[in-house]
Amino acid sequence: MSESIEVLGGRARAAAQVLALSTGAARNRALAAMAQALEAQEGEILAANARDMAAAVASGMSGALQDRLRLTPARIASMREGVRAIAGESDPVGLVLGGGVRPNGLRVERVSVPLGVIAVIFEARPNVAADAAALCIKSCNAVILRGGKEAIASNTAIVAALRGALAAAGLPADGVQLVEDTTRKSAQALMQATGLVDVLIPRGGAGLIRAVVEQARVPVIETGAGVCHVYADAAADVETAVNIIENAKTTRPSVCNAIETILVHQAIAPALLPALAARLAAWPVELRCDAAALALLPGDPNATPATEADWATEYGELILAVKVVDSIEEAMAHIRRYGTKHSECIVTQEYAAAQRFLREVDAAAVYVNASTRFTDGGEFGYGAEIGISTQKLHARGPLGLRHLTSEKYMIYGEGQIRI
Amino acid sequence: MSESIEVLGGRARAAAQVLALSTGAARNRALAAMAQALEAQEGEILAANARDMAAAVASGMSGALQDRLRLTPARIASMREGVRAIAGESDPVGLVLGGGVRPNGLRVERVSVPLGVIAVIFEARPNVAADAAALCIKSCNAVILRGGKEAIASNTAIVAALRGALAAAGLPADGVQLVEDTTRKSAQALMQATGLVDVLIPRGGAGLIRAVVEQARVPVIETGAGVCHVYADAAADVETAVNIIENAKTTRPSVCNAIETILVHQAIAPALLPALAARLAAWPVELRCDAAALALLPGDPNATPATEADWATEYGELILAVKVVDSIEEAMAHIRRYGTKHSECIVTQEYAAAQRFLREVDAAAVYVNASTRFTDGGEFGYGAEIGISTQKLHARGPLGLRHLTSEKYMIYGEGQIRI
Numbered sequence: 001m002s003e004s005i006e007v008l009g010g011r012a013r014a015a016a017q018v019l020a021l022s023t024g025a026a027r028n029r030a031l032a033a034m035a036q037a038l039e040a041q042e043g044e045i046l047a048a049n050a051r052d053m054a055a056a057v058a059s060g061m062s063g064a065l066q067d068r069l070r071l072t073p074a075r076i077a078s079m080r081e082g083v084r085a086i087a088g089e090s091d092p093v094g095l096v097l098g099g100g101v102r103p104n105g106l107r108v109e110r111v112s113v114p115l116g117v118i119a120v121i122f123e124a125r126p127n128v129a130a131d132a133a134a135l136c137i138k139s140c141n142a143v144i145l146r147g148g149k150e151a152i153a154s155n156t157a158i159v160a161a162l163r164g165a166l167a168a169a170g171l172p173a174d175g176v177q178l179v180e181d182t183t184r185k186s187a188q189a190l191m192q193a194t195g196l197v198d199v200l201i202p203r204g205g206a207g208l209i210r211a212v213v214e215q216a217r218v219p220v221i222e223t224g225a226g227v228c229h230v231y232a233d234a235a236a237d238v239e240t241a242v243n244i245i246e247n248a249k250t251t252r253p254s255v256c257n258a259i260e261t262i263l264v265h266q267a268i269a270p271a272l273l274p275a276l277a278a279r280l281a282a283w284p285v286e287l288r289c290d291a292a293a294l295a296l297l298p299g300d301p302n303a304t305p306a307t308e309a310d311w312a313t314e315y316g317e318l319i320l321a322v323k324v325v326d327s328i329e330e331a332m333a334h335i336r337r338y339g340t341k342h343s344e345c346i347v348t349q350e351y352a353a354a355q356r357f358l359r360e361v362d363a364a365a366v367y368v369n370a371s372t373r374f375t376d377g378g379e380f381g382y383g384a385e386i387g388i389s390t391q392k393l394h395a396r397g398p399l400g401l402r403h404l405t406s407e408k409y410m411i412y413g414e415g416q417i418r419i
Numbered sequence: 420m421s422e423s424i425e426v427l428g429g430r431a432r433a434a435a436q437v438l439a440l441s442t443g444a445a446r447n448r449a450l451a452a453m454a455q456a457l458e459a460q461e462g463e464i465l466a467a468n469a470r471d472m473a474a475a476v477a478s479g480m481s482g483a484l485q486d487r488l489r490l491t492p493a494r495i496a497s498m499r500e501g502v503r504a505i506a507g508e509s510d511p512v513g514l515v516l517g518g519g520v521r522p523n524g525l526r527v528e529r530v531s532v533p534l535g536v537i538a539v540i541f542e543a544r545p546n547v548a549a550d551a552a553a554l555c556i557k558s559c560n561a562v563i564l565r566g567g568k569e570a571i572a573s574n575t576a577i578v579a580a581l582r583g584a585l586a587a588a589g590l591p592a593d594g595v596q597l598v599e600d601t602t603r604k605s606a607q608a609l610m611q612a613t614g615l616v617d618v619l620i621p622r623g624g625a626g627l628i629r630a631v632v633e634q635a636r637v638p639v640i641e642t643g644a645g646v647c648h649v650y651a652d653a654a655a656d657v658e659t660a661v662n663i664i665e666n667a668k669t670t671r672p673s674v675c676n677a678i679e680t681i682l683v684h685q686a687i688a689p690a691l692l693p694a695l696a697a698r699l700a701a702w703p704v705e706l707r708c709d710a711a712a713l714a715l716l717p718g719d720p721n722a723t724p725a726t727e728a729d730w731a732t733e734y735g736e737l738i739l740a741v742k743v744v745d746s747i748e749e750a751m752a753h754i755r756r757y758g759t760k761h762s763e764c765i766v767t768q769e770y771a772a773a774q775r776f777l778r779e780v781d782a783a784a785v786y787v788n789a790s791t792r793f794t795d796g797g798e799f800g801y802g803a804e805i806g807i808s809t810q811k812l813h814a815r816g817p818l819g820l821r822h823l824t825s826e827k828y829m830i831y832g833e834g835q836i837r838i
Binding site: 102115194214217220237244247248359362365368379391393408409 | 440659662790
């Protein structure tokens with residue numbers, strides 16, 4: 001029998017109160033213990049993962065999903081290193097962000113404080129459990145993890161290791177809790193746990209994000225959906241465009257900063273598309289082309305006609321939608337209509353086109369002449385991230401430690417009253 | 420026949436795109452024109468307000484609500500001055516907030532950008548229309564205003580003046596729109612306008628906030644509910660405590676930073692409560708007391724027994740709940756249970772008690788020895804505000820121009836790909 005979200009939420013709140021008053025040194029010791037526990041209990045974690053994998057195989061899970069679910073000694077080592085790296089980052093809470101003395105002598109300080117209780121709903125990848133737990137503990141937040149049912153044995157083993165480490169380090173084990181119930185009911189209960197959950201972070205595909213937007217009553221930071229574009233301008237360098245498109249599509253097609261569609265200016269399409277198709281044939285990447293693009297790739301076995309649905313699809317695999325446009329305006333209008341405000345790129349040699357794209361395209365990250373694959377906390381120099389936010393409130397782009405905090409004003413008076 | 424939220428939302432989006440590319444100089448000219456239009460059309464606005472007031476009187480509206488609804492030449496002058504002051508603030512968009520060059524040569528910049536379309540649901544006070552419109556235009560956002568039905572004639576006249584001024588200044592009139600339908604239906608439609616409304620800001624009482632939390636699908640910044648406390652510690656100076664409590668309760672009891680409850684350490688209660696009761700008798704303030712407090716105010720005609728409901732009530736008038744506590748722990752536990760995380764104050768001469776209260780109390784603003792009435796954008800030195808946020812995401816405390824923005828990463832490359 002699994003425990004109710006109300007019970008978990010109450011324990012998380014109590015743990016969050018203790019964490020809020022813990023020292024950075026104590027939290028770093030706990031993180032070191034968490035990394036060590038992942039090492040010490042590697043056997044248990046791998047055995048639990050083997051049970052999840054067996055069930056996955058039996059249920060006919062796709063190879064791509066099986067790959068996300070699978071743990072290996074190398075992947076556990078990387079989880080561990082992730083936890084250690086988070087311990088090494090600077091403390092995000094208690095920072096004096098600003099302030100000063102008002103004319104009446106009041107001293108007003110703005111200070112970073114924890115959010116409190118963070119809920120993370122995620123899907124098949126068990127490494128999310130360790131990443132999210134480490135980021136939350138570092139930032140003095142309690143976390144309630146609700147993973148997919150496919151990974152329940154793995155997540156249970158990982159969370160057991162982390163909780164034991166927390167307790168051994170003298171911090172409350174309830175700083176990290178796992179929801180045992182993996183039915184829709186528990187996800188909905190978390191989404192509606194007003195007063196228990198301060199922030200909900202969904203990490204998963206479009207279906208999860210949609211459910212959260214429709215059902216959540218607690219504050220949410222949306223992450224994940226990425227229908228990203230490269231626009232090859234009339235003034236693009238063909239070689240640069242081909243390099244960037246290949247990199248942004250093929251290096252890791254399942255992640256959100258990979259591209260799904262390219263928009264090619266008609267002036268450069270006759271030069272660019274055959275060169276690109278030749279480069280992508282090696283993978284091969286399937287090209288879903290509009291009529292103009294298809295006409296420039298006669299007889300290409302990888303090129304097929306696109307339908308309306310292609311422009312709005314996050315493929316997550318080696319498929320690329322291709323559209324020829326008449327102008328930068330048409331490209332930007334297409335991005336406005338079909339993009340998810342994640343990462344967008346223009347390839348151009350022209351100053352005015354670059355400036356215009358940077359200014360007018362509304363997305364978390366807008367690039368000139370670089371791969372969209374750089375949208376990442378580490379690549380931007382911000383350290384570990386819990387996801388890429390595609391919303392405009394609170395955090396946009398890589399969601400790191402500093403975004404797992406709120407603020408509070410501390411005001412030092414000497415009896416001042418307001419007249 | 421009123422227009423659908425979908426129609427208003429589409430126009431707002433188009434206007435927001437134009438505003439996002441406008442110059443600060445153009446927006447300041449528009450704000451100056453808006454202030455001027457409020458002056459030029461004062462007659463129409465006052466006549467419209469007179470119609471609202473006549474309907475309010477006929478419907479038996481309370482005196483306090485009538486006072487919120489009423490416009491006078493002085494109040495219109497103050498709206499105008501508010502708009503001019505907002506024009507004078509520094510531009511919140513286009514600021515380079517951070518950035519640098521990555522080891523691979525990529526230049527990454529973090530830049531402030533508008534939120535897009537902001538919806539503001541407010542109640543009886545028509546000055547909110549001008550304030551919110553000015554803050555949104557200054558920050559390049561389009562605003563959809565949805566005021567209460569009591570103020571519909573006043574709001575219509577004000578928005579007509581503002582729209583005319585925007586158009587005359589060469590910016591889209593649809594940067595400011597008013598929802599004509601004042602039924603619950605239009606409020607619900609705004610709350611659920613995913614994709615049309617980027618942020619919803621409710622400005623009103625507990626009922627409105629609750630409805631928004633339960634029904635909203637768009638991102639929300641909660642404002643307003645304030646069950647604020649003063650805790651008079653064992654080591655409080657009695658005169659300081661009496662001054663602060665009187666100020667925080669009586670200077671403007673209807674606003675959210677006024678206090679509702681005082682918590683008095685038992686060691687100081689015998690000295691403090693009679694002195695306080697004597698001071699507050701002049702107003703008079705009704706005191707809803709727990710048994711221990713009541714016993715210290717024998718025969719006081721303003722003192723009555725408190726019930727459980729008193730601890731959770733935002734009176735908004737000259738009523739104060741009074742509770743005697745045994746310790747700072749009991750005071751903080753009470754605040755945790757009944758507070759709304761708005762503004763909390765300790766009065767004490769003891770360093771350790773002050774530090775503890777500042778650190779442990781979770782609220783937007785935590786005070787030592789000063790009135791909670793200072794929780795205000797202007798008083799904190801941040802300029803005009805659209806409300807006080809009591810949530811933890813995005814903005815906490817006074818919600819000013821800088822909070823009406825999001826961020827975007829601009830990345831300047833030279834063909835970089837991710838390896």
